[in-house]
Amino acid sequence: MICTEPPVSNHIETTERIVLCFDRDSTVSVNGHPEKRAVPIGWIQWWAHCTDIPVWATGNQHLKSEAEIPGLAEAESLWEEYLCNGEYEYENSEFENHIKPRRRDGLRLVQDVYEETFPDEDFRFVAVDDADVSDLSDEGPWNHYFPWDFVTAVESDEAEVEQPPSDAFRNEGVPFNSTDEPDFEIQEQTVTEIKEELRTPISSDR
Numbered sequence: 001m002i003c004t005e006p007p008v009s010n011h012i013e014t015t016e017r018i019v020l021c022f023d024r025d026s027t028v029s030v031n032g033h034p035e036k037r038a039v040p041i042g043w044i045q046w047w048a049h050c051t052d053i054p055v056w057a058t059g060n061q062h063l064k065s066e067a068e069i070p071g072l073a074e075a076e077s078l079w080e081e082y083l084c085n086g087e088y089e090y091e092n093s094e095f096e097n098h099i100k101p102r103r104r105d106g107l108r109l110v111q112d113v114y115e116e117t118f119p120d121e122d123f124r125f126v127a128v129d130d131a132d133v134s135d136l137s138d139e140g141p142w143n144h145y146f147p148w149d150f151v152t153a154v155e156s157d158e159a160e161v162e163q164p165p166s167d168a169f170r171n172e173g174v175p176f177n178s179t180d181e182p183d184f185e186i187q188e189q190t191v192t193e194i195k196e197e198l199r200t201p202i203s204s205d206r
Contacts, residue, residue: 023059
């Protein structure tokens with residue numbers, strides 16, 4: 001699909017900028033819930049590549065290569081190398097040395113990157129996950145949706161983002177495709193925006 005429409009921002013009337021964060025397993029159509037509706041991967045691709053909405057993979061990181069969007073490694077790199085903050089301190093992790101941060105920690109990382117990079121902007125972070133992370137709203141501007149509720153909200157025009165067109169990329173599930181070197185050319189717009197805002201890498205005098 002070729003994006004011919006101009007980029008769109010928030011679907012609802014708000015001064016907050018929307019940032020989308022997606023889990024993968026039991027959430028997205030590539031590995032959807034066996035009994036409930038999943039978010040079509042084509043929707044994620046359309047928001048990521050045909051709009052100016054930042055979209056992140058915050059669950060199973062295979063979604064990065066499947067939807068060509070940034071994930072936790074890219075967020076860590078921005079935090080450590082461009083924001084010059086050193087190693088990100090996760091509150092907890094599933095393994096020693098924070099090899100795999102728990103889902104809330106990954107979401108907090110994305111929030112921290114945006115709020116430190118754009119201190120004068122207001123954000124609304126939307127987490128779509130089959131696990132309930134709604135308690136994050138006690139910590140900051142988070143909205144949590146279960147994937148089946150998110151699909152319904154988008155279709156009924158009640159979500160923070162508009163429904164993609166019916167031919168948006170592919171809306172069916174796709175075969176699992178793991179690769180050590182995914183093509184991040186398209187998703188670079190999300191990471192590049194942050195790098196350009198910061199302008200200089202860690203080796204500079206910023």
